[in-house]
Amino acid sequence: MSKIRMEDAKSSYDVLVAGGGLGGLSAAKVLARNGLKVLLVEQHFQLGGLATYFRRKGHIFDVALHGFPAGMIKTFRKYWTKELADRIVQVKSIRFDNPQFSLETTFTKEDFTKILVERFGIAKETADAFYAELDSMNYYDSTSLDNRGLFEKFFPGRNDVVRLLMEPITYANGSTLDEPAISYGIVFSNFMSKGVFTFLGGTDEMLRLMQDDLCANGVDIVLGGRLEKALISGKRLEGCVVSGKKISCKALLSNGNLLNTIQDWVGEEYFSPEFIASLSKVRLNNSSCQVYMGIRKGKSIPFIGDLLFTSVHPTFEPGEILSDKVSSRTYSVYYPEIRPGSGDHTVVASMNAKYEDWGNLGEAAYREKKRRLIELTIGNLSKYIPGIADKIDYAEAATPKTFERYTLHRGGSSFGTKFDGLEPSMKLSEQIPGLYHAGSVGIIMSGWLGAANYGVICANKILKDFTC
Ligand SMILES: Cc1cc2nc3c(=O)[nH]c(=O)nc-3n(C[C@H](O)[C@H](O)[C@H](O)COP(=O)(O)OP(=O)(O)OC[C@H]3O[C@@H](n4cnc5c(N)ncnc54)[C@H](O)[C@@H]3O)c2cc1C
Numbered sequence: 001m002s003k004i005r006m007e008d009a010k011s012s013y014d015v016l017v018a019g020g021g022l023g024g025l026s027a028a029k030v031l032a033r034n035g036l037k038v039l040l041v042e043q044h045f046q047l048g049g050l051a052t053y054f055r056r057k058g059h060i061f062d063v064a065l066h067g068f069p070a071g072m073i074k075t076f077r078k079y080w081t082k083e084l085a086d087r088i089v090q091v092k093s094i095r096f097d098n099p100q101f102s103l104e105t106t107f108t109k110e111d112f113t114k115i116l117v118e119r120f121g122i123a124k125e126t127a128d129a130f131y132a133e134l135d136s137m138n139y140y141d142s143t144s145l146d147n148r149g150l151f152e153k154f155f156p157g158r159n160d161v162v163r164l165l166m167e168p169i170t171y172a173n174g175s176t177l178d179e180p181a182i183s184y185g186i187v188f189s190n191f192m193s194k195g196v197f198t199f200l201g202g203t204d205e206m207l208r209l210m211q212d213d214l215c216a217n218g219v220d221i222v223l224g225g226r227l228e229k230a231l232i233s234g235k236r237l238e239g240c241v242v243s244g245k246k247i248s249c250k251a252l253l254s255n256g257n258l259l260n261t262i263q264d265w266v267g268e269e270y271f272s273p274e275f276i277a278s279l280s281k282v283r284l285n286n287s288s289c290q291v292y293m294g295i296r297k298g299k300s301i302p303f304i305g306d307l308l309f310t311s312v313h314p315t316f317e318p319g320e321i322l323s324d325k326v327s328s329r330t331y332s333v334y335y336p337e338i339r340p341g342s343g344d345h346t347v348v349a350s351m352n353a354k355y356e357d358w359g360n361l362g363e364a365a366y367r368e369k370k371r372r373l374i375e376l377t378i379g380n381l382s383k384y385i386p387g388i389a390d391k392i393d394y395a396e397a398a399t400p401k402t403f404e405r406y407t408l409h410r411g412g413s414s415f416g417t418k419f420d421g422l423e424p425s426m427k428l429s430e431q432i433p434g435l436y437h438a439g440s441v442g443i444i445m446s447g448w449l450g451a452a453n454y455g456v457i458c459a460n461k462i463l464k465d466f467t468c
Pocket of ligand 1: 018019020021022023024041042043044047048049050051063064065066067068069225226227228255256257288290350403406407408409414415416438439440446447448449451452
């Protein structure tokens, strides 16, 4: 129906979707389009989850609109609307600047191949064979090859090549050389072969269009509604408690963190001991820090590229990217064209981060560390935009604590869990009929594309279970 208050929600729905991240939103859309009565509750006061935005001092800051793969066009067209799909445009300029190389790329297979051959002296056959190996990877094949092994196979001893091919993915989600090559391969094939895309109008416009579409499809949306408990009776789900109100439902789809879902909102006692034991293998992903910088109205900045992967670390060391002695930063520069007519310029610097480096600080130490992070980031950005400090009229930082506060992800995890969360996530309904999860688990089922697609997969599973 529409955006409603919790007290106006009905007492019974077919499906309750808890969480308005891209996974929850996409699932709600597919479920409603197929005739189910859906209530979507989001604990924050706006939709989007990690894919969100905020307004300060006349600026709009996008938190996670740095780039997504071409596949998003198909996902939007198929499961959302043509209008959403038509807003997707390619990111024009992506640059790397580090002690090993400075270069610009379109993030396409052709361009990477050209760079590998002409810039790094790799034989064309080797570059082609690398791409062929990635193309042949199938998620369901079991293989023990890890990223280190994959790169050694094609580019032995070439840390610079590994940096080119892996650093953007490590920046995005903290992937290391020790993780399975299959998960890297699929993300690489999605992300680094057809270019990187963005949403014209910004995250705020995307979420507005999504909300309108959900309402048009009859979804009831409650903002500030928090799933507190799943109610289980006779081993199956019978309802939920949301912000103190009991709602009966045949299915609950949690879009929140997998571990919160099982341990906090359901309770381990409802699962088999084997299932709970298997959770010990599920690792949370790391978190992020960001520095948001708004440029004073009337001032502008030169075009320096849309996405800038910068590092002062001499070589590529995934562990260093996570350290709080920040040596690597990704800048997303938003020119007025992203929000036509706005005249707004903003820059968002993103860094990987560990919760333990921020979560246990006292108030004063936390504030000081944030202040220093902002100061160092602006100093580093001056290298690319001389005089930027004088043009900034708003600067703020987000830390793992910020991400935890706004999304409830434990440890402020920016991509949910690592890939080992996928199996338990997919098996929830085998443990408790009526219970489902579609939230970020691993690098394939996360990011904008993965999260949206996982929501759709889960919605289809619910639809199938409803008709059985
Ligand atoms: C700094 C940063 C930059 C990123 N940049 C990119 C990028 O450029 N490209 C890209 O593809 N991906 C990016 N990502 C990742 C991407 O944004 C996420 O993987 C994706 O948005 C996650 O979607 P999700 O559906 O899994 O859930 P989430 O976004 O995690 O949303 C879960 C939602 O559930 C809500 N919730 C939690 N608990 C409850 C409860 N009990 N009751 C009600 N609601 C609840 C939360 O408030 C939240 O809204 C970035 C992430 C971060 C942190």
